[in-house]
Amino acid sequence: MRQHDQPAGRGVAAEAVLAVAPVAGASVSTLGGFLSPETIDASDDTIARVDELQFDLGEGPCWDAVTTGRPVLEPDLRGRPGRVWPAFSRAIAESDDVAALFAIPLQVGPVRIGAIDMYDVRPGALAEADLLRTIALAAELSRTVLRQVIEENGLGEAPLAARPRSRRRIHQATGFVIAQLDVSAADAELLIQARAFAEGRTMAEIADDILTKRRRFTVQGGEFEEER
Amino acid sequence: MSETSRETGLLDAFATLADTLVADYDVVEMLQVLVDTCREVLDVTAVGLLLADPDTGVLDLVASTSEESRIVETLQLGAEAGPCVDCFRDGRAVLVPDIDATDGRWPDFHAAAASQGFKGVFAMPMRLRNQTIGALNLFRAAVGDLNARDLRAAQALADVATIGILHERSFRANDVLRDQLQGALNSRVTIEQAKGVLAHRHQVDMDEAFRMLRGYARSNRVPLAAAARGVVERRLRL
Structure with missing residues (x-):
């Protein structure tokens, strides 16, 4: 084992x-x-x-x-x-x-x-x-x-995002998640990264979903759901 | 702006920048003062300052007169393929009085600039001796050259900021330079995160979130980066 x-x-x-x-x-x-x-x-x-x-x-x-x-x-x-x-x-x-x-x-x-x-x-x-x-x-x-x-799964080695302007969006989205879940910056970033991994998308794309308020993490169970 | 008020503005700006260069000064705040001053005293509509990551050489926006995402994106596109990166690479000013006349040299940058109503862009190197650490970008809403005095003033402001970052007295130590640059760039990461926290909490845009953060830092006389860290670490509730 x-x-x-x-x-x-x-x-x-x-x-x-x-x-x-x-x-x-x-x-x-x-x-x-x-x-x-x-x-x-x-x-x-x-x-x-x-x-x-x-x-x-x-x-x-x-x-x-x-x-x-x-x-x-x-x-x-x-x-x-x-x-x-x-x-x-x-x-x-x-x-x-x-x-x-x-x-x-x-x-x-x-x-x-x-x-x-x-x-x-x-x-x-x-x-x-x-x-x-x-x-x-x-x-x-x-x-x-x-x-x-x-x-x-090969995602950890990739930099946050190749382009500074995508990185800036990821940092801002990290702030959103800190405010949504009351977690540390490191945890918030990890959650965005995990979400990107789970959906086969980039962190920048997940960040955009969060910043445009299409989706958010919920406090109950931490599901990542569509905003109504 | 009249001659006198312009001169006064410039003198104030140099005095303010000099004030920021005391021990433990706030690099990010100093650069913010610089871009705001440029917009106030020079004939320009938007200003952004980019520093190169000491490890990757990639330019990153550290201060700008607006945090509005479309303007930020235009500034950053200029740093990927545009006048800004050319200026940084060659260590020379790149003057583009008419962006429309650049003949598709920088298509993405051109399109972004056009969408923001920017007609001209002037990039000044942030350079000391043989070392270029970033670039100062000035945008204008009208076609035409920036007058020679404004150009000289812009370069002088960029030089002061460069000296501020390089911290003249410890300039020779290469790892100090690296630390200073990395510190400014890292501060920006924390500031972006803090903006996100405030934007979400108060349902405001990034520009307003930045104003709140800066307003707090100023009235409480704490460095901008320290205020940002407080917000991100959930110790400080704004």
Whole structure:
């Protein structure tokens, strides 16, 4: 599962989760919104399989975490499930090494980009301090993962825009996004870049959509939608 | 404008520019004073100042008399293929009294200038000894030469600004020059972002957003770039 020749994120993200949370295994994946479901890093085959199952079935804790923007905690998945997913719950019942399952959303500002999945072999709740540490780590991982997905697709190396006048528009649009979402300039720019990546367009084109108020990021869930 | 008021305007301008050249002066504000002064005392309608990125050599607009996007675009087109980049490359003034007579030499620039009603353009190098760091562009709404005195005044203003940027006393250190240039260009990035924040928050155009930012910086005696940083980092709410 590890791919050691990959840059930061892959090969280290799951390890980072294990360093803050006492669980048997962890994975970091992109899903929901505009990124296709993909496991970026997994500490073992079990959690990689849990991810795959959820991606295939289109349901499970990681999907709910991304949809709601809140952690999904199942300390006793098979014995006393908090919620039941029609297909996923049935499938996971056959896997006796996953007793507890936790999913933490990854988001940059309000824009959701994926989830951390963690499992344990015995039932048991995650201590509050461990949960808080994992949520703090998720904030950092979100940027790393998003930046990496963009870079791996060859967009990161390109300059912001070749022409100064396009750059100026991108900086102004960055200001719009700062005001819309109350995020840092670096995050705002990253979100414009991610949007460009997702739509196969340039940052300058996305910037124009934002500046001409055709589209905006929403505070709820960070969707990038048409303005009415 | 009468002779006397023109002379007074110029003298004031030099005094203001000299004032800005004290320790920790605000480069972007100094350049803004320069372009505003040019428009006030010279027979021109719009003025833009472009500096070259020390790494890429690409010219970027750092100060202009209007932040209106069509005018900004015209200025920048002149910096891609137009009189501005020629002036910068050759380190010499490029005088175009009649843009329509340029025979398709710079088609994009020509079209943009025509749409803004600009008939003539005069580009002055920002140069000290053998080093050119940018160009000052003056636009006129009428065909015809800029008179010799205005040309000399424009070049003098450009020279003062150049010295201001190069900071005469540390001129020999190449990396200081690089830092100064990069600092001015980076400040502009933050200013554009701050304009975006204000334009969105107050539903105003970029020109008005810039006026708000500058007004705040002036009345609170803080550098323009510092005010912009405050807005972008959400510490300062305008």
